[in-house]
Amino acid sequence: MPVQGWDEADEEQDWDEEDVRVRASRRSRPRTKIRPKHANAREGLVTAVDRGRYTCRVEGDPVTAMKARELGKQSIVVGDRAGLVGDLSGAPGTLARIVRIEPRSGELRRSADDENAHERVVVANVDRLVIVASVIDPPLRYGFVDRCLVAAFDAGVAPVLCLTKNDLAPEIVDEARSYYSQLDLTIVTTRPDEPLDELLALLAGKENVFFGHSGVGKSTLINRLVPGAGRAVAEVRSIGKGSHTSTSTVALELPAGGWVIDTPGVRSFGLAHVTPDSILKAFPELKAIAEDCPRGCTHTPEIGDCALDAAIGPDDPRAGRLASFRRMLASLAEADGKT
Numbered sequence: 425m426p427v428q429g430w431d432e433a434d435e436e437q438d439w440d441e442e443d444v445r446v447r448a449s450r451r452s453r454p455r456t457k458i459r460p461k462h463a464n465a466r467e468g469l470v471t472a473v474d475r476g477r478y479t480c481r482v483e484g485d486p487v488t489a490m491k492a493r494e495l496g497k498q499s500i501v502v503g504d505r506a507g508l509v510g511d512l513s514g515a516p517g518t519l520a521r522i523v524r525i526e527p528r529s530g531e532l533r534r535s536a537d538d539e540n541a542h543e544r545v546v547v548a549n550v551d552r553l554v555i556v557a558s559v560i561d562p563p564l565r566y567g568f569v570d571r572c573l574v575a576a577f578d579a580g581v582a583p584v585l586c587l588t589k590n591d592l593a594p595e596i597v598d599e600a601r602s603y604y605s606q607l608d609l610t611i612v613t614t615r616p617d618e619p620l621d622e623l624l625a626l627l628a629g630k631e632n633v634f635f636g637h638s639g640v641g642k643s644t645l646i647n648r649l650v651p652g653a654g655r656a657v658a659e660v661r662s663i664g665k666g667s668h669t670s671t672s673t674v675a676l677e678l679p680a681g682g683w684v685i686d687t688p689g690v691r692s693f694g695l696a697h698v699t700p701d702s703i704l705k706a707f708p709e710l711k712a713i714a715e716d717c718p719r720g721c722t723h724t725p726e727i728g729d730c731a732l733d734a735a736i737g738p739d740d741p742r743a744g745r746l747a748s749f750r751r752m753l754a755s756l757a758e759a760d761g762k763t
């Protein structure tokens with residue numbers, strides 16, 4: 425059954441590890457046995473996950489692997505550092521085993537929607553979240569970008585906003601810059617007829633993940649950044665009609681060093697796992713004002729004495745962000761009431 429709020433593309437991703445609750449049988453012997461340490465395991469970077477098969481880069485060469493039984497339910501996502509044993513030749517038909525996942529330095533999580541507490545790690549060990557949004561076709565949705573920012577702040581991953589299709593509606597770039605003027609957010613713009621130098625400089629040597637709606641131009645950018653990447657690009661008119669070009673998450677190596685991870689387009693960014701407090705952290709320009717709120721203030725306009733109302737009038741450049749913040753709180757509160 426489709427999970428509400430998820431793209432078809434997402435359904436093709438494997439939910440199996442978390443979905444299947446494996447209960448230890450009561451009769452099973454206690455685990456006193458010391459597990460093999462696999463001291464000889466080689467390290468690889470997980471670059472793609474597809475129905476229980478993991479593509480890993482081991483010293484430059486792609487190796488297909490499966491998860492060793494002993495890892496049980498442990499999830500493996502793109503960006504993970506894996507310890508591999510077995511046939512690491514990468515030759516057709518060979519299958520290595522992932523016996524270990526190194527502790528993650530960070531993970532970007534999202535839930536299907538605000539009500540769905542079933543959160544999922546999207547990628548691991550990334551330094552940077554590139555929120556890719558087109559200025560038009562599909563239109564820029566600040567609420568979505570703000571949600572991605574909350575996830576980035578929550579995960580401690582540095583966000584960048586990349587506005588694509590600047591050739592089609594450059595005026596929206598000014599609007600976006602004004603919307604985020606009180607936030608210390610790096611905004612880069614791209615268009616087909618201009619080089620990607622600024623974006624490249626930000627990405628080089630880092631592990632970056634691209635995140636955004638379908639059709640905003642993520643794969644187009646990745647094909648330009650990584651010659652030979654060959655990521656399929658969609659016709660704009662087919663977007664939103666059930667056709668999704670990228671159905672899997674894939675990491676690609678940048679010529680200048682570092683990695684970019686292309687993800688399937690998503691419709692929403694559920695924040696069921698995030699608390700109102702950590703939402704406020706992603707709105708630092710509002711957080712400073714909210715210090716003056718009465719104790720226990722819920723920052724909702726109906727209450728009356730929220731400091732945000734006193735400080736930010738309707739013409740204030742921060743008014744849009746305040747509305748977005750309150751929409752997010754309301755959505756989480758509503759979801760909370762239902763669960």
Ligand SMILES: Nc1nc2c(ncn2[C@@H]2O[C@H](COP(=O)(O)OP(=O)(O)O)[C@@H](O)[C@H]2O)c(=O)[nH]1
Nearest residue numbers: 589615616638639640641642643644657658660
């Ligand atoms: N005019 C214009 N079209 C773009 C730009 N970037 C991407 N596109 C088009 O937008 C459509 C969707 O691009 P795609 O890379 O598949 O988006 P994705 O779903 O985010 O990976 C394709 O038809 C691209 O040619 C851009 O900067 N300007």
Ligand SMILES: [Mg+2]
Nearest residue numbers: 642643669670
């Ligand atoms: Mg794509």
